[in-house]
Amino acid sequence: MSGLAAKKIAVRFDAVDALKNIDLEVPAGSFVTLLGPSGCGKTTLLNVISGFLKPTDGRVYIDGIDVTDTPPERRDTALCFQSYALFPHLSVEENLVFGLRQRGMSGADRAKRLRDVVGQLDLGDHLSKLPNQLSGGQQQRVSLGRALTVRPSVILFDEPLSNLDAKLRETVRHEIRSIQQDFGLTAVYVTHDQNEALAMSDKIFVLNKGQLEQAGTPQDLYHAPRTRFVADFVGSANVMQARVVSRAQVDVWQVVTPLGPLMVRSDTPPEADNVLIAWRAEAVIMGHDPVNAVTAKVVRRSFEGAYTDLFFDVEGKTFRVQQTETNLVAGEDMTFSILPDNIVFLSDSVSKVAS
Amino acid sequence: MITPHILNRALMILLISVAILWLVIPFTMAVLWSLVDPALPWTPDNLLPPVISTYRWSYMWENSLLKPALLNSYTLAPLAALLTFAISMPTAFAIGRYDFQGKEAVKLVALLPLVVPSFVTAIFFTSILYQIGLAQYRFATILFAHIVLFLPYAIRIMSVSFEQVRIDHINAARDLGASPWAVFRAAYWPAVKPGVLATLLIVFIKSVEEFAIAYIVGQPGFVTIPTLVYASLGQDFNRPNAAVLSLILAFPNVILMLFLERLLKSANPAMASGKGC
Known part of the structure; x- marks a missing residue:
């Protein structure tokens, strides 16, 4: 199967279960969101996928190949950090081609990849600047561009919009989604913001206390939440106790x-x-x-x-x-x-x- | 009414007066005293030395232990700086990058030598050095002692530097496929570079001006610049000669400091542009 799959992932820190028995499937070209409050294990799962954390149990597959034991350096994923994590001493251009340099790509190929990404993200005017000379939104784009230049099998987002102001957040949200669709990227997106999750995703996995609460399309989750947690977390539905009296019809x-x-x-x-x-x-x-x-x-x-x-x-x-x-x-x-x-x-x- | 303008001026005047008191007057006096002609003493009734002569400079250069002292001091100092830096590295890395039990205690113990007066340390330390039979190799002994004495500075500065290295930079580099060396260059080096230069500079200067151990271990026969200066202040006190010596002692340090300042500025573009990242 192409795309990303994680099977029966469990992570234990000392005696604490950070993740319990998580199954995740991200078909190639789709946008999947891990949604949940802080401490729910969504970032832990992202670290397992990117290779920074080895799961206590379970396997991770990219395009059908088991990569569980592959370190992040050699794993075909690219991560957009919440903090952007741009190298402050390198120019925008050097940040963008950093991954290509590590792969030993020739100058001509690098320049071509750079041109593609710079055009797509409209960074042409900023190539020689240092990251701290850019606004938050521009830094965010460089961070996205740096991940895009290496053309990863899977692109990962760790709450990339949380450092932007509300208005910009909405713009960049659409931008990320349209780039993902244009490039046909397989994406895993971590957020605690249900609006973001609903607006961007093909499929949402709601995590709570290290467990998968529910997975489904945004419409599924919104209109047919299966648990109290999902009903409350996604769109804060009204939840109340009920006593079943009788079955009026076959489905009523x-x-x-x-x-x-x-x-x-x-x-x-x-x-x-x-x-x-x-x-x-x-x-x-x-x-x-x-x-x-x-x-x-x-x-x-x-x-x-x-x-x-x-x-x-x-x-x-x-x-x-x-x-x-x-x-x-x-x-x-x-x-x-x-x-x-x-x-x-x-x-x-x-x-x-x-x- | 105190306006910012007046406050600014007052502070500026204060700064200049302090600089004059601390730097300009002592240095001018030292320069003037070093130029006094031995035949015509500088008496209190003259504002300036009656005759300006470079006799003291050439005399001190030819007829004192200045040359071996310079050689000793300026071989000791860079060696001490490099070795102290190298030896501090594992401890500093552990303190800066890892969380472990008793970390605060380790930090405190590592800094402890700084609170004991240096002469006290020197006396006890040299007695240990004699006991273990090291003291006959004077150069090596002083070098060893300097490394031990100045380790706290190096550990302190370098552990703070290692704390500055951001984990997300390390992860970003690794995530993009960087080798350990490339991770070091992209994530570690920019953050620790100022600390490395500061450590080398501080240990270098500390070693050049260290007196107690160099004196106790080195006497007689092995001179460094400070022991030479103190000697000329003591037994055969001669102000013009001492002035020549102290100027020679100060000069390379000032040059070094300016050089490193320049280097540090170019090392950190974020600092130069005045914006944090």
Whole structure:
């Protein structure tokens, strides 16, 4: 298989499991994101892939070849560092061709590779400058360019945008994605930012406490989170307890929740009688629908520009409803309905094992 | 009302006065005293020596132990600098690059020799050197003693230098396929270069001006510049001769310092451009 594969990766530091039994597949030319909070093991996994860390267990394959014992120097990966890690005493040009020099490439070939990357990243005016004479965004591009010139089988990103300001982050995000697609790069991208992950990835692997919580396309993760952690971490869904009362149809269940009785349509049955369910703040319809209607008092309203968050409390828990246009203010009652399709059963087995 | 302008001027004046007190006056006095003619002494009623003569310079050059002292000092110092640097390397590397138990204690112990007055160290140290029978090889003994005495400086400076080496630079170089030598050149050398030069410079200067051990081990017969200077301050005190000697002692160090300053500046472009990276 071409691309990257990691099979049954485990990493233990002393008695602590940093990674447990992770399987990762990145088909050639695809963009895969490792998403999770700090300390979830995503950077550890990246270090295993790049060769800086030898896994306690498991194997890493690049284009079908086992590279687990190959040191980073000889592994066909290139890493874009969070800190950029540009060599401060070398000019932009020397930074860009650093990897090619190490491979002993001839001057003419180097110049050609350099031209390609410089054109793509628009760095032509900066070649003779030193890294500290560049802005953060430019340094980020040099760092990307330095990884691109060696044309690696797999390009790795370690939170490359976290040192940029919010506006630039969005621009560079698109830039990285389009370069990845233009070059047909196989990419693994590490981030804690769910927006980044959703916007850029072909596939997202959500990690929590060293374990894989869920893997899937951005749409899968967003609309069908399988665990409480994923539901909360990706797009902060509303999560609540539910008791399954009856099976109304083949794929519809009736449940009792703090918000009252609700109908849930799901392809997978609930795992137990008492389960967690999740629904997205924006996946509601305002007004009194005959199915799954809920009435609650708005306790807080927060205008976010494109939408407005309306918060309400039930049994000491705060829930959130999102509307693009609303006149409701705090203190007013609102009635909305959550369509049965928009509610998912969560399975919390993964989180339980991990904690 | 104190404006920044006035403050600036005041500080400038202060700096200049300090420089005059510390440098210009002593050096001018030394130069003037070294040019006094032996036949016409410089008496307190004259602002300047009555006759300017280079007699002292040629006399000291021909009729003193200046030549062997210069030879000894300027062979000792570079050797001490290089060897101290080399020997400090493993400890400094370990302190700078690794985390281990008792690291702080090791740091403290490595610095301990600096807090003991040098003459005290010298006396006990030379008695050890006599006991182990080293003291008959005077040059080697003094060299050995200088290395031991100045190791704390080298370890201190070099361990801080090694701490400056960024792990992400090392990893970036390795990730791009660099050999160990290329990793050293790309990630280590730029960060440790100022420290290497500073270590060599400091040990060199420390060794050139070290008196206690050179005196105790070397007397009589083996002279270095400081023992020669102290000798001419003591037994046969002669201010013009001492002035000549101290100027000769100071001169190469000043040149060396300027040279290394220039080297350090060109070594660190990030520093020169005034922007951190």
